[in-house]
Every structure is written in structure tokens, then in C-alpha cells.
Amino acid sequence: xxxxxxxxxxxxxxxxxxxxxxxxxxxxxxxxxxxxxxxxxxxxxxxxxxxxxxxxxxxxxxxxxxxxxxxxxxxxxxxxxxxxxxxxxxxxxxxxxxxxxxxx
Numbered sequence: 637x638x639x640x641x642x643x644x645x646x647x648x649x650x651x652x653x654x655x656x657x658x659x660x661x662x663x664x665x666x667x668x669x670x671x672x673x674x675x676x677x678x679x680x681x682x683x684x685x686x687x688x689x690x691x692x693x694x695x696x697x698x699x700x701x702x703x704x705x706x707x708x709x710x711x712x713x714x715x716x717x718x719x720x721x722x723x724x725x726x727x728x729x730x731x732x733x734x735x736x737x738x739x740x
Contacts, residue, residue, distance in 0.1 A: 644702055650720075
């Protein structure tokens with residue numbers, strides 16, 4: 637990719653068990669390169685008290701830089717694959733990338 641090309645960075649935080657589904661879905665939707673790692677989180681789980689024990693603490697954090705014309709397809713694919721519209725399933729955000737180095 638040329639250094640002056642505009643990109644969006646899609647960040648997705650999901651439950652560990654949804655990792656494969658989301659990675660497959662966003663790749664099919666146009667994400668060409670994906671970086672992910674494992675982590676732990678707090679938030680909804682703690683606010684739900686006893687019910688929160690049913691939500692896994694282990695998370696997968698996914699980063700993918702995509703061309704703006706692919707962003708909505710990747711967002712939709714991740715949202716559907718991980719059921720992100722349901723509480724406690726995770727979240728997704730899109731950041732505008734101002735500069736890249738080493739991205740080809």
C-alpha cells in the first residue's frame with residue numbers, strides 16, 4: 637500500500653471462544669492482514685454480579701487495517717460473527733489512520 641493511502645484501523649475485542657468465527661468472517665469481508673493477541677478484561681462482567689460469572693474473562697483483541705471502502709463490510713462481519721449487539725459479547729471501534737510505515 638502506498639504511504640499516502642487512507643486506512644481505517646478496526647479494533648475488535650471479543651470473547652475467546654469467538655476468535656475463529658470472527659477471524660474467518662473479517663477475512664472473507666476484506667481484511668487482508670490481521671494482528672491479534674489475548675488479554676483479560678473487566679466491565680460488564682463485574683456489573684452483572686452473579687450473572688457476570690457466566691461471561692468469560694479471557695478476551696481476544698484483534699487489529700486490522702483496511703481501506704475505507706472495506707471498513708463497513710469488516711465491521712458488519714465481526715458484529716454478526718461475535719453477536720456484538722448483545723451485552724457482554726465484546727466491542728468494536730474504528731480509528732482513522734493518519735500515517736503508516738512498513739505496510740505494503
